[in-house]
Amino acid sequence: MSKLYIYRSAAGSGKTYVLVKAYLQLALRAPLYFQRILAVTFTNRATQEMKQRILNSLHDIAQGKESLLTQELNQANGWDSKELQKRAQAVLSKVLHNYDHFSVGTIDSFLQSIVRNFSKELGIQHGFTIEMDQETILNYIIDDVINTANQDKQLHQWLVNFAENKLLAGKSWHFKQALKQLGYELFTENFGQQERLLIEAINNKHKLATFLAELETGRLEFENSLQKLGKEAMQQIEVSGLEISDFSYGQRGIAGYLMGVSEKKGFTPTQRALTALESIEAWYSKTNSKKLSIVSLVQNSLQDILKEIITYYQAGHHIYHTTLAVQQFIYAFGIITHLLASLRNLRAEKNIMLISDAANLLRQVIAENDTPFIYEKVGSFYNHFLIDEFQDISDFQWQNLKPLISNGLATGHMSLLVGDAKQSIYRWRGSKWQLLSNKLEKEFTATKSLVLEHNWRSKPSIVHFNNTFFTQASKNLASHLQQEINQLEDNSTLKQQLNEQLQEIANVYAHAYQHIPAPVQSSQDQGYVEANFLCEADLQEEKSSWKEQIKQRLPALLEELQKDGFRLQDIALLVRSHAEGREISQSLLSYQHSEHAKPGYKYSAVSAESLYLGKSPWINIIISALKYLEDEIDILAKTELVYLYQIYVCKKEQGISHELFQQNRVENDHNLLPTEFISEFYCLTKLPLYERIVKLVSIFQLNTTASKPFIYTFQDIVLTYLQQNPAEHYNFLKWWEEKGNKHALPHMEGEEAIPIMTIHQAKGLQFKVVIVPFCAWNLDHNTYKPPIIWCSTDKAPFSTFPSLPLRYHKGLQETVYAQAYYEERMQVYLDHFNLLYVTLTRAEERLYIFSQQPGKNKLDTTADLLYRTISRPPLKFNDNEDSNKYFLKWEHYWQNDNQKLVIGNPIASNQQQ
């Protein structure tokens, strides 16, 4: 029996380095032994990176280059340099000749290869295709469901509810796009568990109808009973000749509450209602002349009625609020069931097997067959498994890999897992960091757990900053969540369960502290950290948002860095979303072409995504204008056109979507679009496609320095399209939606540019300089894009289905699903905190953070958390005081006047020794 080695270590501690070393150590045993090793990661980018690291190291060793790695390998194996070089040459040659067997890949591709080889056993008959493109499938089933809605009144209503909800949220009017997001639920790992119950709901329409009727009856009974009591109270007040205003606080006081109940306007007892229950004085003000009549009325009837209302409310409010939450979101349940039904038809009709179906079957195959038999089928036999980023593994992936690893261990072959729960940012894709944190030792008998204590990536200032910040901020966060739990109504079991969860989450950051390796400690350049907090300000007599100011500051910072000897590729701009990336790249592009740009400096910054024409707001203005010209009653196209024009050309930043949707202004207000567009509308509809586009560019003023490259490329594409296709507008728009929008700006090969990356893309990577331009994302879910959580309860009537999809929102606190809500809340706070950890641990030499100065004393965003942690005296921790001496004292680095934190000195790389 050999051992499973587990490294749980922080960022930059050398986990991938250890994994590559282990790979080489094994591979160098014999020229072909690499075929017995499977090294896996979770993304294609990480796979590329690992392949590169292994091959580069092999190459260097084969060339006879000495390094720390060669010393370590020689020492561990008793080889000398010659022997090592000879072995590396032999292995490298075999790898290059048998590249198919160089198994470094994603876990998904490995599991898929098993599926493919087991097609017969899995029941995938000849002629079946395994469909991997979920998007194509979704497009198909969404169209199908929309068509079905013509004959199905209930489904029609659900789709209308869905559309209304999306419009009210003011975010997305791309109906199909939004439906797709709902449809992706069908492909999640969690969904497998829900599928059976949904099929039952499809097959038993009666069950769903009865459930809905039951919900409605329950809701009405609750509301009517309370209303009846409310009316009784109002009648008593009227008979006594009193008015609402005679009672203390009038409409806003206890009598106002009773009136609200009688009109079904609100049932939740206000604080004043609760006080009035206990004290007669709370019903009237001291100076009130009708005091005596009020006292007598309260004593004779009102207090009893109030008591009855509150008792009734308290007994039934959980069920009532649950009913409301379920009713409000039942359309999603309805739509998902229809999507699923359509998917099942598609599978049967077209002989398609989804990769997610195959994955479920795979679990059975692996459980039921001997490992040697599986390998025989797959055509490769692995002794060793080396897994990087283990915190990203999902339950399903783990269940499939575990038996294979066990087999390797049992036959005397070690395996290795490395990971860091603090970097778990893929929970939405099914990853389970708890597997790394606390399950492995329970699942294997022979494990060896190790920790890498040093940070080899970052200079000391950055390591000290992260050590102090993440230790303190995690405690701030935990104590914030703790306060929420403490405020819960007295429900000790719920509190206890949530506290246990919180403890598990807090433990993730219990060991965030890293040491600095001795050689780095004494180096001249100790690294540099700068964190700036900005707020809205008056600049040149105009209000400038904090984001605007950051965009204005970036060019000067880039000049500074270039002056200090950094090349553009040494710098990375890390953003939370593609939209932010576009914002930054467009702003730098504008600057580059403006008169402010300094000769000799470069400002190019690109993200792969920002080059897509389909993502460019200017191109989308043209496209929605074309759609609107094609079909004057296409209100969605017009809304999109107005929205993009107002935001990107008129630069009206905030609230525009809400305004538009809520007041139906789009249809009537002609000032929202250029006057010429309205007056020339008819002429425009008569122009041929290309001329129409040219005219639109002029009308919408799209010929700016930033938009020009996109517009020119777009015009080229249109000309090419017209050479091969008839000039029908409708066909062009269809082609654009399906294919055209994927065109990108030709990236000038070899041109130097700063990579703009989302945090997810930057995971596992490192850069000399990291700039985080908008370090202010929500800790909770975005209220406009709440996820679905599948909730279960044993309380009737909700237990009719084993679980129901609900929209994550605050209101769930009041329901029987409060636990699911709080658990999700804690997890999402951790996800977003982990994102911050990944972001701030990528820099080698310099880290620049730009964030927002929080207005209030709240803890909603990473900006709040950064600011609260850095700018205030640290919390007194319960830990022994000794450990605090290793942490920075913020007050030594915090510049209150500038609202800025500075650690270390920026030393020019051309001045370093």
Ligand SMILES: Nc1ncnc2c1ncn2[C@@H]1O[C@H](COP(=O)(O)OP(=O)(O)OP(=O)(O)O)[C@@H](O)[C@H]1O
């Ligand atoms: N023992 C070591 N001696 C010298 N350099 C090291 C050592 N271990 C790692 N490094 C270097 O430190 C940097 C970070 O290492 P690596 O990427 O392996 O860390 P990691 O723990 O996988 O990081 P992350 O979790 O953030 O992805 C790399 O440049 C690597 O070459």
